[in-house]
Each structure stands twice: as structure tokens, then as C-alpha cells.
Amino acid sequence: MVMRTRGGRRAGDSGSRDAILAAARDRFAGHGYDGATIRAIAADAGVDPALVHHYFGTKEHLFVSALRLPIDPRQMVAQVLDAGPRRELGERMVRFFLRVWGDERSRAPVLAMIRSAATNEQAATMVRQFVTSALLSRVTDGIGVPRLRVEAAVAQLIGIALLRYVVKVEPMASAPDEELVALVAPLIQRILDET
Amino acid sequence: MVMRTRGGRRAGDSGSRDAILAAARDRFAGHGYDGATIRAIAADAGVDPALVHHYFGTKEHLFVSALRLPIDPRQMVAQVLDAGPRRELGERMVRFFLRVWGDERSRAPVLAMIRSAATNEQAATMVRQFVTSALLSRVTDGIGVPRLRVEAAVAQLIGIALLRYVVKVEPMASAPDEELVALVAPLIQRILDET
DNA sequence: GTCTATAATCGGATAGAC
């Protein structure tokens, strides 16, 4: 029968494990670590709560499993930095940012990190380490910009994400991507350019 | 005995009510609405949990009581807008922003709103209405800047608050106020200036 | 693989004594 050594679904598996992971991503994204309950995740996935423990052990383990990004951050950063001329870096960053937040699959883990970090100290530490090592350090190393400036640019983007996708303030929430690019790309570019 | 009609402490009051309010502000600020428990608030205040209900009824009522800002937002906005020449508006906004976040008394309610809005839908609605009516509308009316631009400026400041005071990323978290003013004020000014 | 049953804890809220 079907029996692979790597990848794919193992023999005997139903789709429950993946269903749990998908439901967990949604719940963590929507309510943060503390607000997402195993019972609700199980209900969303259509399985028994005990099955969640059977697959993932503790809630914390489920959290880190659910947050594994579908793409590799280091690869993404390198791509954004090198995909064109330096004078268009601001625009590339804004477009990349909007693409991540526009796609449900990548938005859920990021939203989960933000929502959880806001109220859970352990999650905040995870986010701090991730932002520092996976993003800031690579960007700072890749281009010759002082770290405080890179952080100011990141702050601009995170603030927009908060107003647009979490608090949902108008007209920011409904503005088309292109309008945001036209507005924000020059701002980011300027932050990075002035030594 | 002592018996005033307005202001001051009423006869028979101990300091418990104020102690509860102060503890509630800290807890809501530190853990968000859902994460702050009445039992913990009571413990911080050194009183019995039942006393919290005695004074404030439900947890929700306690929340809105704890979040009454010590200053009036409409007054603050007007002051920032009119306190100097238009070309220094960016600097005034940044300095005001840093003053609010630098003082514990004003930081606690703002932090509580952010942390709660991140995971609690009801709190998010409160924040959205507050940001829209109390801040954005007044600023947009006061100066002739499109709302989307004002929101971009607010996003820049909120993002900085997040990195500096919540996630605590270095060097943003430890940078002196003046360094941030020098870096950010021109950015805000530019957002507001270009039609 | 999946579920039942249950332990152990913690949450908000209330009634009522003092």
C-alpha cells in the first residue's frame, strides 16, 4: 500500500492532524495564545479535544507547530533585498509586506504572533527573538543602514498592519494595495536612504 | 464631619476604591482585558474580590472605569495642533507621543486599550471608535490633510510604541527620546506635508 | 485513531453575615 519514507500522509492517517493544525492557526490568529482554547480548536476541526493532546501533547507545542511559517524568512528577506535596484527597495518592501498580509495562509501565523505577543509574555519573547534574528539582523547586514532606522521602517509597516487588519480603521482598511504602495513606498525609501 | 458635595473622598470611604482602580489599570495594561482577572486585581489592591464587584458590578464596568483617561483627548489634540507653526507639527506630535508613553499614569490606559483590543473584539470596537472620533476626525478637521495620510502618520507612531514599549526591541527600546525625535519628527512632517 | 470520563484548577458572580 501507500508507504512513503518522507513527506505526504502516512498510512493510516486520516486528515485530522492537518485539520487540527489549520483550526489552531485560525484560532491563535483570531484570539491570541491565551484566548484560543483547545476545545474550540477541536470543535473547529471536527474532532475530540483529547485527540489534540494525542497529536501535539501540550497547548504550547501545538502553538509552535501551528506557527511554522509556510515559507522561510531568511530566503524571503534575501529575495526582497536583492530583487532590484537599491532605490526601489522601499517599494519592494511595501509590496512584499502587502502580499504577506493579503494572503490568508501567511497572514494567520503573523496575526497569531502579534495577538499572542500582545498579552502573553512568553509569546512576546518569541516574537522579539524572531524579529531580531530573522529579520532585523539580516536586513541590517544586507544593506548599510543603522539598525534604529531599519526599526523605524518596520514600525511604519507594523503600524499600518495594525490599523488596516486588526483595528480596521477606515479608509486604511479598505484602501486598495496600489494606493498604499504609492503613499508608503516613498516614506520607507526615505527612512532607509538618509544615512 | 467631613461631607463635601463635589470632589474629594466621601465620608466613610477608605482608599480601597482608588486602590482597586489603580490595580485594575495595571492589570489591564499588562495582560489585556481577558488576561486580567478580578481576583488578581483584588490581590494587588489588597482587598477581597467580592469588594471589587461591590464597587463596580461587572468586570466590563470596571474596565471602562479604569480606562477613563486622566486628561481630555480633545483638549490634547487641539493643543498639539495649535501650539506652534505648522512646519513643526511633526515634532510636536512626536514629543507629545513620547510624553504620553513616558509617563506611567497615561501609559497604563493606552497600553490597556492596545492589549485588550488585540484579543478582545469588544475592546477592539471601543478602540476603533475612540481612534476615529476622538483623534483622527479632529486632526483631519483641524489641518487640511487627507485622512489616509493622517492614519499613516498615526501608524508610524503606533508601530514605534509597539516595538519600543511592548515587544521591546533594541536599540529602539533604549534609545533616548531626543534621538527618536530627531529621527521620526521629519518623517511625520513629510507625511503630513506632501498634499 | 478516536472517544468517554474525570481530575484539578481557575474564572466571574452572588447571597448574606458582620
Added chain:
DNA sequence: GTCTATCCGATTATAGAC
């Protein structure tokens, strides 16, 4: 004004049957 006692619901987690 303040506290004791308690109700009732929800939570994570485990043991074990099927």
C-alpha cells in the same frame, strides 16, 4: 465597607476503554 462561603461554568490535561 468588608469578607466568608459558595455556585456554576470553562479550562488543560490524563487514564484508559474501544
